[in-house]
Amino acid sequence: MKVHVETTINSEPVELLAEPRQSLLEVLRDELGLTGAKEGCNNGNCGACNVILDGRLVNSCCVLAVEVSGKQVVTIEGVAEGETLHPLQQKFLEEAALQCGICTPGFIVAAKALLDREPEADEARVRYWLAGNLCRCTGYDKIVRAVLGAGAEMRNRASNTSNRGRTNGY
């Protein structure tokens, strides 16, 4: 028996029919064609399927699609603003923080959830926050550097914006 679900994905209203047994991951990938979230383990142990649900980082394999009714979902497809990459995406490219790339969407979504809350997160905090995301290619070194770099970039932008704001105020 399919359930009608009205939700918001990457700021767009979305209506869909989901079977109660279907995970959010399955519906994102198979029904909505949003294949950026990946299935690595399907039991909450690798983070490849990460999305942000009402501001919180979750494994979309551990959420039923029917649960997201009335909620806000952000997937990797919603991280860039149009053609402008998010600082995390830019830093992942600059720092060579991906090899095969399968875990990359999950890492970027997870890191976004961190930096949205704590742009000043240090290495220890980044490593702790990302421990639910497995990467088998990079050894994490360049990923951690990319996230730290993106945090610095975001802090810079924020302070530039606020400085400009003050200047305009004069």
Add this chain to the structure above:
Amino acid sequence: MRAVTYLAPRSIEEAVSVLAEHGTMASVLAGGTDVIIQAREGRKLVDVFVDVKNIAETRALAWEEGGLLIGAAVPCAEIYEDSEIASRYPALIDSAALIGGIQIQSRASLGGNLCNASPAGDSIPTLIVLGAIAVIAGASGRRELPVEDFCVAPGRNALQPGEMLVALRLPAPRTNSGAAFERFIPRNEMDIAVCNCAASVVLSADGQRFESGRLAVGAVAPTPLLVADASAALEGQSVSDQTTKAAADRVAAAARPITDMRGSIAQRKHLAAVLATRVINKAVERARGRRA
């Protein structure tokens, strides 16, 4: 194909009535980080998911008479982000902040962790030593049960068919008290505990003597254990390595673990003593920090 139904009741009464209607094929869905996976992997047959997250009472964090009422579906992240909880129940934060990764903590609740009744559940020893009470609702009304009596076997809890956990009630922390939780895992995150342990202590006003204590240990028996004689070994004794060792030895003696891919019998008994020592020391430190 087998049909699966999803229900999202708005009140405890409604939830209890659908649970009663569907019997053992219904399962409460809170954070879902265990039950969704168990259902997917065929470890649990679920025909009806009863999502209790739309019920205000299961999502509440409320202070009452200095104690804390934690809705059964409140996710770990909401608990450890609450600075008042962090200052009054640091042991609870020890647990909530290491259940799974961030992604799990966004969803997983202490209530769910308790209901899952894993011998290794990382919040259960803490809830036990903090003296938490499980608030249970059923068709015939409410009842309360100490958390140490809640788990009855691996994966089995004391809920009767048609009952659900509504909340956990934590008594107010006493003056000169402190508590702590630690687990041992081979990695630094994302593992099931090989052994875990929690202690709470109440010290004398000068901080030199144990007035009372509680010790609980997990992953070493079919259910997390409240080790009464270890608690007794603290009572009235001076705070010393010797006292701590005596209690820790009793924790290890109470352990009756198995050998599996996560650890061996000897390893788990050994770790029970190591972790007991560590959490007693940490609880003492916290108690002294909190001296009136």
Add this chain to the structure above:
Amino acid sequence: MATVWIPSLLRDLCGGDDRVTVAGETVAEAFERLDEACPGIRGRVLDGGRVKPGITVFVDGEEMESLRQSLRPESEIQILPAMGGGQAL
């Protein structure tokens, strides 16, 4: 004259030597000459016109392309086990 490195398990066919020098313009000819010096060795390595499964023949450090491959006077032929699950040299 090409030098053939003899695998240890075949050295008893060659009087214990680990290297045998033979004439031959091609690898095939070298194996014929080798078989005259060490009777029976050809059949251990070759199965008619091809190298037996599980064996790799190298000429001057590179995997042999064919038995008709020509040899230089100072060429070296190595008979090595193929690398299951691994990599050719």
Add this chain to the structure above:
Amino acid sequence: MVIEERKTYRVIGTRPIRHDGIDKVTGRAQYGADIRLSGMLHARTLRSPHAHALIKSIDASKALALPGVKAVVTGADFPEVADSIEDMGEAEGSLRDLSANVMARDKALYRGHAVAAVAATSVHVALEALALIEVDYEVLPAVLDVRDAMRSDAPLLHERKTASIAGESEKPSNVAKHDQFAWGDLEDGFGQAEVVVEREFTTEMVHQGYIEPHASTATWNSDGQITIWTSTQGAFTIRSQASGILAQPISRVKVIPTEIGGGFGGKTLVYMEPVAAILARKSGRPVKMQMDRTEVFEGTGPTSGSYIRIKAGATKDGKLTAVQSYLAYEAGAYPGSPVTAGAMTHVAPYDIPNCLIDAYDVVVNKPKVAAYRAPGAPAAAFAMEQVIDELAEKVGSDPLQFRLLNSSKEGTRGPGGRPFKAIGHEQCLRAAFESEHYKSPLEGPTRGRGVASGFWFNAGMRSSVTVSINPDGTVNLIEGSTDIGGTRTSLAMQLAETLGITAEDVKPTVVDTDSVGYNDVTGGSRVTFASGMAVYEAGMDMRRQLIARAAELMGAEAEELEYRDGAVVHKTDESKRYSFKQLCERIFERGATVVATGSVVGRGVGGAFATHVVDVEVDPETGKVDILRYTATQDVGTAIHPAYVEGQIQGGVVQGIGWALNEEYYYNEPGQMLNASFLDYRMPTSLDVPMIDAVIVEVPNPGHPYGVRGVGEVPIVPPLAAIANAVYRATGVRQQKLPMSPRRILETTFGLE
């Protein structure tokens, strides 16, 4: 940090953004499971719950009756295939074995062995149908450990005899192969030895652990054309394996490689590709098959568990005199462990005058192994490098200086007998010795520093590319090496260097098996080396053609012109010149175009050495080992894109850390892997490792136009031993078994039963 001077390049050695980067950071890149075709069915596999069992019958009638089920396949649907040697990517083996591994026939040889598969309208229907298939098994005793399997009374997996170059054994056994390497005079060598160390070691099976589970989609048209989309390290390899197993001409099979979410050697064999094809033929619809994580652990190739014994002798002043090694590797259910590579690599870093190595390939009731990053070498190095460490300690030598004294160098006997050409082991040892890390003090009661070296051959094999110009002065680079870690860019950079243009002006694309010349697998650290050579060849071909075109345009003879700095220039009159971009424009204006090709068998492979330094701290109460600091030096020949070279080193090290400390296939007695999930298999997380300091040493490979050596594999060779040596220094106890889990450390070191 980059050591050693090298030639000046314009593009090589820079760090451009990878060409496929944006697709991969935005979620657009299409991996194996992302394929969606019109009318596509979803298929899942039924797997043996027993480690060793006769399959007496399979009844799928109830499954077929379930609404939504469109086809079922069992071993009976597969053609009988000859026992020929097939292109197995990085392995060599029999097609019959490979076919039986893809779908069991009369016998299931490991838990997880595929016995049937169902295609249905949804995954959930397919899964429900699997439960309705009735298989009648007769369970047989299983043998799981390599030494048990070698016993004369062990249950036999196959009625096969032990093969060696000297012939076959008389009796069937589980020992598939015996290799031997011998040189010098062993007795004499040990006679000269003043210190001798002899130890035995065991390792368990471990998995590559790529994050993307296998996924394959197939169509089988009524004209007989088969198309397979799959996540693989080698589209051409999959094509030959699939055509062999399906008994279809190779021309009927097209393989389209998707993006690949990690492989490390494990995606070089067919698993579901032929199954999906047969289901597609039976159902008349496209069929997508995926594995879940448990299936990946139980049903695809890990690398071998092993038993290794090494005896080594040295003089008091620290010169090695003799080594004797015995290696037995688990092949899994079918022959083909990487024991030979283990046998040849572990002695390669050293000049050993007298040596005898015996190597045995042994079948056991566990998954058939596949290649895993430097296959066979890490386990052997785990053993050898600890024995070397112990000898160094006994003669009172610094472990790096001991290695330096005995190091292989140009002219030393190489693996297989021929002397090494230019190699960089000594340079790696010196870089490690002079590193800030090695010079820094390490204090604390349960801390220790360990070092170890490693060697990997690297591979050449076949590569083909096509290069064509565009009117705007960019070039298309068409290649067939699936890109697991940035090789589109490392190839584009070599082409850019050859043509004197920028990396961004090269547009690399990985295409299917119908669209480019033959390419062997992305494996053996060969792509940047061998496909790089093909790219260089195509670039030089392009340069010749451009000179000819420019000659026409200038009214000059081709001999009067040369290609220099991205332009065709008149040798005596430099005012006559066309930049690459101008030439492209002019050629198209004249209604012409230029296409160049490169196709090579990669000769001149340069072996790679690495030396690692690691500091650990051992918690004496819990047995847990923490990695405090890690430095990896490695001779990479020439670093084309240093950031991705560092990435390969860092990734290999962390896989090695996982193998050393926690990863293992943990079996119960009947042969079930009890930890077949990412939860319990325990690969390292970001919180388990420090930053990994990669020290790039560049000793250019004389066999490659830009001096490239493969870099991907050797970084996983030293970590196991380096960590074991560090744990020894921290605790005083030698670790002879992997993994060095907290439980093992407590048991070996702190008196736990």
